[in-house]
Amino acid sequence: MPEHTFRVNGEQMTVDVAPDVRLLWVLRDILGITGPKYGCGINVCKACTSHLNGQAFNPCSVPVGDVGPEDEITTIEGLPATVGRELHPMQEAWLDHDVAQCGYCQPGQIMAAVALVRRVRSEGRAVTDADLDTLRNICRCGTYPRIRKAVAEAEAHM
Amino acid sequence: MHDAIGRRRFLGYVLAAPTLVTAAELGRTPTASAGQHSPAPAQLPSPEITEIVDLNDMMTVAAAPTANLISVEVGPDGSVSFALPRAEVGQGITTSTAMLIAEELGVPLERVRVTLADARPELVFNQLTGGSNTTFSTYTPVRVAAAVARTRLLDAAAADFGVPATRLTLDGGTVSGPGRRGVDIGKLAAKASSVRAENVAVELRKRESFKVIGTPRSRIDALEAVTGKKKFAVDLDVPNALPTMVCRAPTVNGVVGSVANLGEVRGMPGITDVARISTGVAVRGETFGQCIDAVRALRVSWRPGTAEGKSDDDVREELRAAELPLVRKPPLTDTVDETFTFHFRSNSALEPNCAIADVRADRAEIWSSLKSPIVAKQTVAARLGLPQRAVTVHVTEGGGSFGRKLFFDGALEAAEASQRFGKPVRLMWHRADDSRQGRTHPMATSRVRISYKGDTVLRYDQRHTSVSTDLGHGLGEIITATAAQLPVGDIGFAETFFQLSQTMSYDFGFNSRLLTETDKGFNTGSMRNVYSPDVTCARELMVDELATRMDRDPYELRRAFLRDDRSRRALEKVARAGDWGRQMPDGLAQGIAFHAEYKAVSACLVELDCRRETVERPIRNAVAGPRVTKVVFAVDVGLAVNPRGLEAQMMGCINDGIALALTSSLHLRDGSFLEASWDNYFYTRQWNTPPELQIIVLPDSSDEPGGAGELGVAASVSAVACAYRRATGTMPTSFPINHDTLSFEPKPTVPPVPQSPTDGRDHAW
Numbered sequence A: 001m002p003e004h005t006f007r008v009n010g011e012q013m014t015v016d017v018a019p020d021v022r023l024l025w026v027l028r029d030i031l032g033i034t035g036p037k038y039g040c041g042i043n044v045c046k047a048c049t050s051h052l053n054g055q056a057f058n059p060c061s062v063p064v065g066d067v068g069p070e071d072e073i074t075t076i077e078g079l080p081a082t083v084g085r086e087l088h089p090m091q092e093a094w095l096d097h098d099v100a101q102c103g104y105c106q107p108g109q110i111m112a113a114v115a116l117v118r119r120v121r122s123e124g125r126a127v128t129d130a131d132l133d134t135l136r137n138i139c140r141c142g143t144y145p146r147i148r149k150a151v152a153e154a155e156a157h158m
Numbered sequence B: 001m002h003d004a005i006g007r008r009r010f011l012g013y014v015l016a017a018p019t020l021v022t023a024a025e026l027g028r029t030p031t032a033s034a035g036q037h038s039p040a041p042a043q044l045p046s047p048e049i050t051e052i053v054d055l056n057d058m059m060t061v062a063a064a065p066t067a068n069l070i071s072v073e074v075g076p077d078g079s080v081s082f083a084l085p086r087a088e089v090g091q092g093i094t095t096s097t098a099m100l101i102a103e104e105l106g107v108p109l110e111r112v113r114v115t116l117a118d119a120r121p122e123l124v125f126n127q128l129t130g131g132s133n134t135t136f137s138t139y140t141p142v143r144v145a146a147a148v149a150r151t152r153l154l155d156a157a158a159a160d161f162g163v164p165a166t167r168l169t170l171d172g173g174t175v176s177g178p179g180r181r182g183v184d185i186g187k188l189a190a191k192a193s194s195v196r197a198e199n200v201a202v203e204l205r206k207r208e209s210f211k212v213i214g215t216p217r218s219r220i221d222a223l224e225a226v227t228g229k230k231k232f233a234v235d236l237d238v239p240n241a242l243p244t245m246v247c248r249a250p251t252v253n254g255v256v257g258s259v260a261n262l263g264e265v266r267g268m269p270g271i272t273d274v275a276r277i278s279t280g281v282a283v284r285g286e287t288f289g290q291c292i293d294a295v296r297a298l299r300v301s302w303r304p305g306t307a308e309g310k311s312d313d314d315v316r317e318e319l320r321a322a323e324l325p326l327v328r329k330p331p332l333t334d335t336v337d338e339t340f341t342f343h344f345r346s347n348s349a350l351e352p353n354c355a356i357a358d359v360r361a362d363r364a365e366i367w368s369s370l371k372s373p374i375v376a377k378q379t380v381a382a383r384l385g386l387p388q389r390a391v392t393v394h395v396t397e398g399g400g401s402f403g404r405k406l407f408f409d410g411a412l413e414a415a416e417a418s419q420r421f422g423k424p425v426r427l428m429w430h431r432a433d434d435s436r437q438g439r440t441h442p443m444a445t446s447r448v449r450i451s452y453k454g455d456t457v458l459r460y461d462q463r464h465t466s467v468s469t470d471l472g473h474g475l476g477e478i479i480t481a482t483a484a485q486l487p488v489g490d491i492g493f494a495e496t497f498f499q500l501s502q503t504m505s506y507d508f509g510f511n512s513r514l515l516t517e518t519d520k521g522f523n524t525g526s527m528r529n530v531y532s533p534d535v536t537c538a539r540e541l542m543v544d545e546l547a548t549r550m551d552r553d554p555y556e557l558r559r560a561f562l563r564d565d566r567s568r569r570a571l572e573k574v575a576r577a578g579d580w581g582r583q584m585p586d587g588l589a590q591g592i593a594f595h596a597e598y599k600a601v602s603a604c605l606v607e608l609d610c611r612r613e614t615v616e617r618p619i620r621n622a623v624a625g626p627r628v629t630k631v632v633f634a635v636d637v638g639l640a641v642n643p644r645g646l647e648a649q650m651m652g653c654i655n656d657g658i659a660l661a662l663t664s665s666l667h668l669r670d671g672s673f674l675e676a677s678w679d680n681y682f683y684t685r686q687w688n689t690p691p692e693l694q695i696i697v698l699p700d701s702s703d704e705p706g707g708a709g710e711l712g713v714a715a716s717v718s719a720v721a722c723a724y725r726r727a728t729g730t731m732p733t734s735f736p737i738n739h740d741t742l743s744f745e746p747k748p749t750v751p752p753v754p755q756s757p758t759d760g761r762d763h764a765w
């Protein structure tokens, strides 16, 4: 079987699996990285949201054959290291607002929120209500209002 | 439990162990009021039965004769552990339980570790998480066990220090006395232990001295949740438990006829096993991705299911046929009458049905988030042909429940697949399965007639007719076992549940409410707040209608008819904080509603924008719909153990209520539900959630906590519905209001699950 090499959370990984297997399963079932969650498998619920070279992406919809040695994948487990801290400011804001209920959606929520703040900032502006409305991550526990507050707080500390 | 020995003294135990282990009996004697009232006449309960005994009481009464011990352990490192015989699914009971222990024992909250107990059959009725009953039924026993630990630790220190225990204090995990350096409880744990079980009488801390209970605390698992370390069932590392999925029928509960290509699918990349099981064809493989491929490749001929050929309209027709007649119009009075329809809704959590099972010839081990683990254990044992004691059931942290985890569909299936394959399995339902073949909240109609004359309401009658709700998860057994002790006469348990969970909060003269059920062909289960969102929504809309007819303000009319001050306080609070009656542009309106249950009261005020430009705002693959722009919610649960957690529960309930009123339902077409994705089933998303939200936890009105996990849904859905009526000038009679427009392209039913896209890189952002 073909080998695939890429980086996850700062470490080079090589896996031996068919190229069409989606990254979510490579992360979870082969590498045992379980922070990214399954909620739909069709790029809808966003529970698996992670970063690919610093951008938000959904590993349930990327075949492992599509990534190479130059690609850096960051899951929730590797987020703090991207800022050289024990926790990313977004995670700290999540704790301050006690956002999580069951917590199942929250790794994806946090990864999407970090990407949102970065994108809005690259456009030279601050996060608005309309920006928050574009977050597609489902939270079936309905934590949305606390998410909105936490993003606003983290934005000030990022 | 606990024969109270005089006021505020309770009996607990110290158990024989090398370190300090204390215990108390779970369950308690019926509240005094339950015993004092004489039973209502047979057949039907008196309308206000919930004032005598409600569902919480019943679940607690059921626990009494079979009660057993729950225990608190103090380790040599000073940590405190407790195994909670309940399921944590996001509602925050591990945190509130840790708070009770921290309070009573005198240790910092961070030192208390609360885990979830395995199925303990000896607890019989007392390991069911439902009816928002956890805090209500564990509030005293957990504190008694912790208080015994405090007493023993103080006694041990007293012996050590040579001073009476009364001169010592235990605070922050340290025992100190006059002129003594503090000693950590870890150092005292062995000394405080016992070589035999003994009774210990304790007093509980007085409410005035609470330092933890009643203060806002964050969840004890918050750090794990935000770092991705929190483990759900399928995240657990169980050796050789490989991904497993099931190929399911295109119609509800359809069964396998024959499979044309079992051998071929067995040879697919990564696949290790394929076999028929009772719910379909199970496949096991290296990755879930390869399981999806295998499920899609299977060529199965299916036999009919239990709802063959039926569509929404057919079920609506069955309900109509089953509806009981309403009372006749009283002479010389006016009435308001209406019939409301509530469509099928999904109670899927974000974590789909899932379980790990390792079944061997002589034993089995199961890991799953289960709210009724004892019934799960019994059913799994029976299905596998194993004695109950050979089956171990571990309760894992759950990724949401909303009623779903009262059932154990995933665990039962995993056990069967593991037995078939002779190998451990990590079984997960695809989202499409979870939505289409998973449990649904039953379709129902609610008919209301309010009879009035001038300013007086003479009677209120409500007839609720519903597709049968499956209560076969243990609650049914509780009701059957206790019904004889309750003043409800000889009625079935669905009707008992209905009567015990519904209350009439308004002084509307004589009132009656009845439930009729029909059609057992669907996989149903109660959804968060069970009957109340539908029943209360119908009632509150009719209260608004009555206000219109009487030419009175909806808030003012409610305030005038509410039966007690506690209820009025909640309503007044939201009216004031939400500026009830303020002028709003055309197409926008406020709505207000009230709901009482679980020994708690709640009121909700919303502002809703129904202007066309808002309703039709473009959002990809979504229903935008009317926007709730603001919610003010007031809640009084008696005693709020953790106000921050309570606020979180209300927030969830509000978002559920918005979805139920406006966007979320399942469409039944030709024996299948069409929804197969979160972009088909329109649960509230960020673009639907209120940008402005205020949740007010009212001052405690009791010494005991009521239920909270489900409480807020009914008032929320009702307030949104009432706002819709006022904003549009038309009475909505079918929910959710967008049900008649199918807002997505249904996915095929064969193969039953969609393939994952491959263009994810193009959508990175």
Ligand code: FES
Pocket: A037, A038, A039, A040, A041, A042, A043, A044, A045, A046, A047, A048, A049, A058, A059, A060, A061
């Ligand atoms: S699992 Fe990847 S978006 Fe839902």
Ligand code: FES
Pocket: A100, A101, A102, A103, A104, A105, A106, A138, A139, A140, A141, A142, A143, B090, B350, B399, B400
């Ligand atoms: S916290 Fe449970 S799904 Fe979001």
